[in-house]
Amino acid sequence: MARQERAEQTRKAILEAAASRFDAVGFLGASLSDILAEAGVTKGALYFHFKSKEDLADALVQEQFSVLDPSSALQSPGLQTVIDWSRDMAAGLQSDVRVRASIRLVIEQGSFVTPASSAYKQWIDMAHGCLLAAQSTGDLRKELNAHDLAQLLVASFTGIQLSSEVLTGRADLPERVAFMWSTLLPAIVPPRRLHKFVPTGGSAA
Structure with a gap:
């Protein structure tokens, strides 16, 4: 058990260091030597857990x-x-370096061998399923295409977080996302159902 715990701690240290470097300089800018130095582990330890930088x-x-x-x-x-x-x-983007690195890697998907477009698809699919459920209960305008709306929402969030990063270091990201929803909700929700939704997240009173 102690050996397993040490291995998990080593893996976590490597991921934290890699996230820190990818977040700071992107996939191409991050070197394995820098990741090893920040993690404080040997090359052998890294290759025990991960085959490559990719x-x-x-x-x-x-x-x-x-x-x-x-x-x-x-x-x-x-x-x-x-x-x-x-x-x-x-x-998560404000507080978790792993989430920030993950998003940067997805945006820079052409920079490494395996494209990360599946991450976009996963977000779209999850949103699509929830929007179909909303449409079935009358919470979403019936004339809307739920899949198209899911794509719009994922694209809108991506653009908002990027502009927030550039302009404020994501300090205003929650407010920007809430404004996105405040703007979109009247266009996608029947008026009689608008009171149910909270643009800042959470449940309506």
């Missing part, structure tokens, strides 16, 4: 989904779940 990047790409509560989509799929996901992602 393998490290692939592992980190999945970190963006760590902000999700998987049960939320199963227990209460709907529009508020998508709003809450965007709020949690905004918070």
